[in-house]
Amino acid sequence: MNFLQEIFTQLEAAPDTTFLQELRDGRIVSVTGSELMELVRKAQSFLAAQRLKKGDRCALLAHNSIRWVAMDLAVMAEGLIVVPLYGRQAPEELVVMMKDCAPALICCGDTELRDGIVENWGEAPPQFVFDQIFDRPGSSAATVKLDDSDAVTIIYTSGTSGEAKGVVLNAGNISHMLGCTSARLDLLMENKNKAGQDRVFHYLPFCFAGSWIMLLTCLLRRSLLTLNTDLNRLAKDMRAAAPDYFLNVPALLERMRKAVDEQLANTGGLALTIYSHAQRAWLRKQAGYGGSIWLSVARALIFPTIRKKMIGSNLKGLICGSAPLNVETQLYFMMLGIPVLQVYGLTETTAICTMDDPRHIEPGRVGPAISGIEMKLGESEEIIVRGPNIFPGYWKRPEETAKTLRDGWFHTGDQGEVNEAGNWSIVGRIKNLIVLGSGHNIAPEPIEDELLRHLAGAQQVVLTGNGRGYLSAIVTGDVSREEVQGALDAANSQLPHYKQVRAFHIHPEPFSIDNGLLTANGKLKRDLIASRLQAEIEEMYGVKQAS
Structure with missing residues (x-):
């Protein structure tokens, strides 16, 4: 049947x-x-x-x-x-x-x-x-x-x-x-x-x-x-x-988290005090420093109310896919007692290759391979997959099919890493790799995510730098130059010299489906962004090189 x-x-x-x-x-x-x-x-x-x-x-x-x-x-x-x-x-x-x-x-x-x-x-x-x-x-x-x-x-x-x-x-x-x-x-x-x-x-x-x-x-x-x-x-x-439970994209979970922070900040009082102390205690616990009485109090008095007002009282878990989820956001929902199951896959893999096991969630990873399929790393740490979930081909595009389906393995175009427990993490898209003039290969996504974490008013961060001497960033949204510089300083302090972002441009209008710079499911059209903002990109490098 x-x-x-x-x-x-x-x-x-x-x-x-x-x-x-x-x-x-x-x-x-x-x-x-x-x-x-x-x-x-x-x-x-x-x-x-x-x-x-x-x-x-x-x-x-x-x-x-x-x-x-x-x-x-x-x-x-x-x-x-x-x-x-x-x-x-x-x-x-x-x-x-x-x-x-x-x-x-x-x-x-x-x-x-x-x-x-x-x-x-x-x-x-x-x-x-x-x-x-x-x-x-x-x-x-x-x-x-x-x-x-x-x-x-x-x-x-x-x-x-x-x-x-x-x-x-x-x-x-x-x-x-x-x-x-x-x-x-x-x-x-x-x-x-x-x-x-x-x-x-x-x-x-x-x-x-x-x-x-x-x-x-x-x-x-x-x-x-x-x-x-x-x-x-x-x-x-x-x-x-x-x-x-229900299926989500990371953007919604980020908005839900921000809404809770803003509402409690506006409310103030004892609830905000307990919530703030509990958040810090939770982060210390993740770093291995044990629990706190604040966390226990929040679990008894604050977190159940947040869960009920946010989503209702029946929630067993959230499922998240389509794009990488910031690990801090995943940990935030776990703090509230809401497990977030990450899913990784492409349309060509019938949407799914991996899905978190609810019994063994590792924050920042997308879980083990689903039953019946094989996953391994190929050249350039590319994730390749085979199994009954792999599509037979692209409609009337045999050449494109042959490029991605080779010897029974589907080449995802994603860089990945797998640990001893079999849980995968996604580094970024191979075609998005930035190759500096020095020859260093850099996946932009982790750095972009880190900068976004420091910029509450930003909508997107897009790195550029192919063939250049250093990385630069395009930042969209309602942010000031001082805020962006502060985010760069914080992120750069944790990065090797060749991954540090040395220049930036603020583009107030966010990239969207309507202006043609996001795909239908919200992914960045990086080549088109680079083309539309070519003058701004050249200015970032021209100014820096002249100084």
Whole structure:
């Protein structure tokens, strides 16, 4: 039985159990197993009427919703390949992706999304909005048989440079991954009543691989997945959902930590005194100096209130992926009694290669390899992986596939390190390495993270220096020159001479998706940043060299 059949079996076996609920405009919209299956059948009926053939592509352009889930399941059940697209991405970029994969039809969440495509693609294939698709009776359509080698999705990677590539994932990839993720969640939830549902909160777009895997895992586990549909209500919705766990990106955890600090600073009084002393005691404990009465008092009086106000009273842990998490932030949540499980992976590895074991979390590391896969270090300490989670290739890009898939091993492009316990850490992207004129190779990410740690008002720090005599930094956000210089002094004092940052430029406007300097999932487009800010970069080196 493949993963799709298993999900349908779970939905049919629990017809009256609520699987999904949307928090929309202050209301809760929910569906049970039987109701979700009815929506899937309606979508299947629509797809069957289009007379498509197995392997045809179907673009899915919509924001997270219950109907998104039903559409996704229906497309796969009909033997089609779903191509999920990000609703916030520029229509002209989405059109490039769709021209690459040539979908037979485009399914849009609303008319605004559809119109954006039509305006940029006069020859677009037929487009339909959800209101048209689900406005029909369901049928008792059967699920097309899927072999492990059958492609079920093409997910376009954001691409920090160059054109996005379509990552093909097959039924075997998904089936293996869902078994791995569910097993890790079993460990996290081992002390919970087995008869109850996992309560899971979700706000990340389903078009990203890790977010989609979480969705499918929840359906398979009969979890209650609560969907946020308005990021402006994220904090309220999070508390309302009172989840056992949920998937995060580091940026949100950083904001949550900052919000607690600011709120307690504004409140002042005894609570702030206990909190501040407890934080210092926790750091001393991490350095091996033992505990403190302040920490015990905070655990009894302060931390439970913070946890409840922040996320609710049911939280067992947070799961974090997509980018490196600052170790201080991970330790902060651990201080509050909230374990943070880090996940590492790429779209090409079906989102996951490693995931923290809840019983043995090492702060600053991303856990051991998941079951059934092999990981090792190749040339230049590059992480290479093989196993049933590895994608079969990029859509119609055999040369690109051959570059990354060699002798059965997928070359991730990430530098890593593994300890004796088998727990991995990620150093940075090999292609991001800065090679100074002296020949020193420097991974920029650890230094950038350290500078950000010292700059509360900064949004991003980007290092430059390829072929130069020293490193320089571009800092975005609301910071002063004095603050940046102070951060450089603090960081440089801990670094060897060739890793020290000698010059900087403050760029007030943060890099974003809207200005084209971040990818769809928030990663820096370093080459484009260097191109746009070439004059500012030259000035940093010109001034320094002239002095």
